[in-house]
Amino acid sequence: MTPTAIHEWPSFAHAPDLDDLPPLQRPTGQTLAKYIWWDGEIREAEGQAVHYYSNALHYGSGVFEGIRCYPTERGPAIFRLHDHMRRLLASAAIYGMNVPYSLERLVEAAADVTRVNGIANGYLRPLAYFGQGPVNLTPKRQCAVSLFIAARELGAFLGEEGLRRGIRVTISSWRKFHHTMLPTTAKATGHYANSVLAAHEATDRGFDDAILLNQDGTVAEATGENVFFVKHGELVTNDATSSILPGITRDTVLKLAADLHVPVKIRAFTRDELMMADEVFLTGTAAEVTPVREIDGRAFEAGPGTIGAKLQKAYLSAVRGLIRQHDDWLHYV
Ligand SMILES: Cc1ncc(COP(=O)(O)O)c(C=O)c1O
Incomplete structure (x- = not known):
């Protein structure tokens, strides 16, 4: 079966075999990408750090996503990106975290960081967290929210x-x-x-x-x-x-x-x-x-x-x- 025959598969009998798919070169390492999107801009990832008194580090008050990007005939494509970013915003909301970016802005940011790193087959990790603040358990009142979207290689998990x-x-x-x-x-x-x-x-x-x-x-x-x-x-x-x-x-x-x-x-x-x-x-x-x-x-x-x-x-x-x-x-x- 050729890959194009897969497009319209109508029934169980026509589902493709794994070996019918065009081969997917999966990364074998977990190299970190050169650039990261952090609080609204693309930065060099090397040297970026989270404060040691970030509330999230101490109390687990962060929310995140794991998203894959795959090579396709039409270039790299991020899978169900809107759904992942929607869930990120919902996770943030329940923890009282005010994310200062719209769904569309986050989608655009994920595409930007993928593009600038030249990623075809990779893994995106958006993470929003409560940063540095006083020692207490009400970070929504005192801790600034930061959000980054990191990228790395990830083969078969x-x-x-x-x-x-x-x-x-x-x-x-x-x-x-x-x-x-x-x-x-x-x-x-x-x-x-x-x-x-x-x-x-x-x-x-x-x-x-x-x-x-x-x-x-x-x-x-x-x-x-x-x-x-x-x-x-x-x-x-x-x-x-x-x-x-x-x-x-x-x-x-x-x-x-x-x-x-x-x-x-x-x-x-x-x-x-x-x-x-x-x-x-x-x-x-x-x-x-x-x-x-x-x-x-x-x-x-x-x-x-x-x-x-x-x-x-x-x-x-x-x-x-x-x-x-x-x-x-x-x-x-
Ligand atoms: C605990 C847990 N359950 C389920 C899933 C599967 O979720 P998804 O298919 O959205 O990646 C994940 C991965 O994100 C997970 O961490």
Whole structure:
């Protein structure tokens, strides 16, 4: 199948195979880009610093995004840029952070920093934070807000091999914080202490990543990814009522599943159901669509022929501008 045949794929049978896609040269390092956008201007990144008494450093009062830019036939394109910036502003709002830039200004800034660094395949990290101020827990009253958009290389987040063959995951002994404790739909720096603990535990035990359960035993999400499973041909994932960060990749995969006529159920699910699944995969901007081949010794189907692989191929087609009907997901720089 040629790449152009992918444009109008109407049914499951016509979803492209990964090997049908034009090869994507992924960076293998994590080199930082030369220029950064910081408080309204492009600056040389080298030497830029955050004050040691920034409120965000002490209390986790920052909000951020992770956004990928992919090479396409029409040049570099940032994937779902407006949606990411919209979420950034929503995360800021719940923390009482007044971001002095409009959605359109942030979109333009992200495109500018991508362009000035000559990035075709890269990762953008916008981060807004409360800066230096007095020792107290009301930064919205005393701390100035700063916002930068950094850029760097980022290859396959959980490894190229993981992307193709699947990763090994453990169920964390750390539970996910409930949405009554912290606003889980916001992407805030302080929330990631939970993920760091779980990721350290998982990798110390020889796994690639961890899935966290909620206090009631239902599945929440992985350290930086949402969880999907397939059972008897039906795709299942949870929603914000399970204290997840509702991912933009999750939303993309749900729309691609609809295109491909894959039946979907969105509902809470238990560890037990997950362990009984036929397939499991994780979604996230960094991890893209990564199959899970094992959870704590239990093996799952992964790779060619699986529904997860079809959705992964569809996702990797979409991000590269190969699905015309979803061209509005791409912001060409
Ligand atoms: C905790 C958590 N869940 C889910 C996701 C997936 O979100 P997205 O697909 O918008 O990158 C991320 C990554 O941002 C995350 O950190």
